[in-house]
C-alpha cells in the first residue's frame with residue numbers, strides 16, 4: 259500500500275520539496291546520517307555535538323525524573339524554565355520579558371518555528387527568508403500553504419544584500435524569517451542588516467521571526483538579538499533552543515519569546531502539536547540557563563578551536579573555506595577541485611573518504627540550486643579525535659566529479 263500524506267504531499271509538491279517519484283523524502287540530515295552509519299563514515303553532516311551536556315544540567319534533569327517531574331508540564335512550560343528564559347534575556351541582552359505572558363516552551367526550536375508559521379500565515383501569504391536556510395523553513399512554509407520568497411546570500415561572506423531584501427518584501431509579506439547566527443553559513447548579521455529588516459517589517463506591516471539557536475556560539479563579533487532593536491519588540495517573535503548551548507540537541511527544549519498577543523497565537527497552535535513535553539529536560543535547561551559566564555565562554559573558545567582545526571584541514575585538501583564567525587558549520591567550496599554537482603560529490607566523499615557533509619544546494623529553493631552547487635557544509639561540533647580523523651581522510655580526497 260502506498261501511504262500518501264495528502265496535505266503534506268500537495269504542499270510539498272507545490273513548493274518543489276518532493277521529486278515526482280517521491281511521496282515521502284527523509285530530510286537531507288536524516289538521509290546523510292543514515293548513509294554515514296551504513297558506510298561507517300565520520301558524520302560531519304548533521305549538526306549535533308559529540309560532547310555531553312554539563313554535569314549540573316544532566317543532574318537537574320535526573321533529579322526531576324527521580325522526584326516526580328514526569329507528568330505533563332503546563333502548556334506554556336514549567337515556571338522555573340520560563341523564569342530562567344526571562345532572566346537570560348535580561349542577563350545577556352538587557353531585555354525585559356514577562357515569564358508568564360511572553361514565553362512559551364516548545365519541543366525544540368523546530369516546533370516553535372512550525373507553530374509560529376502556522377499561527378500567522380494564511381494561504382498565499384509570503385514569507386521572506388535568506389537562502390540557504392535551515393531545511394524546516396521551506397517545509398513549514400509549505401505546510402502553512404504560504405509562499406517562500408528567498409533572498410540569496412553570496413559566498414564567501416554570505417552577507418545579505420539589502421537592496422535584494424528590500425525588493426523581496428512587499429505588502430503580501432506576512433513574515434520576515436531571519437536566522438542569526440546563520441545555519442549553514444555561520445554568518446552573523448550585523449545591526450544594520452537587522453535594522454533594515456525591522457524597518458521593512460514596519461513599512462509593510464509584517465512580523466519578524468528570528469531564529470537565534472546559535473546565539474551563544476559567536477566566535478568573532480557579537481550576536482545582536484532582533485528584539486533589542488528600537489521598534490522591534492512589538493512585532494518580533496524570538497525563537498531559540500537549549501540544544502546547541504548545552505549540548506542537548508536530543509532533549510528538544512526550545513522557546514518562543516514575544517509580546518503576549520503573539521505568544522497567545524503561537525500557543526493556540528502549539529497546544530495541538532505537542533501540547534507540552536519534556537518535563538525533566540525543561541528542569542535541566544532551566545539549570546543550564548543559570549550557569550555562570552564561564553560555561554558560555556568555554557563553549558565558544560572550544561568550538562572556535564575546532565572550527566580552526568577543520569578549516570585548516572579543508573583548506574589543505576583544496577577547498578575554499580568561508581569564514582564562519584559563528585555556529586556549528588563551515589561552508590567549503592569544492593569548485594577548485596573540479597566539483598560542479600555538490601550533491602554527487604558529497605555522496606562520493608562519504609563513500610570513498612568516509613566523511614559525511616551536507617550539500618548546500620539541499621538547503622536552498624529550486625531557483626537557487628545552481629548558485630550553491632559546488633558548496634558543502636561540514637560540522638565542526640564534533641570531537642577533536644573525529645575532526646583529526648576527518649582531516650586525515652580528507653587529505654587523500656581525489657578531485658571531484660565533473
Ligand SMILES: Cc1ncc(COP(=O)(O)O)c(C=O)c1O
Nearest residue numbers: 305366367368392441499501512
Ligand atoms: C537554524 C536552526 N534552527 C532550528 C534548529 C532546530 O533546533 P531544535 O533542535 O531546538 O529543534 C536548528 C538545528 O540544527 C537550526 O540549525
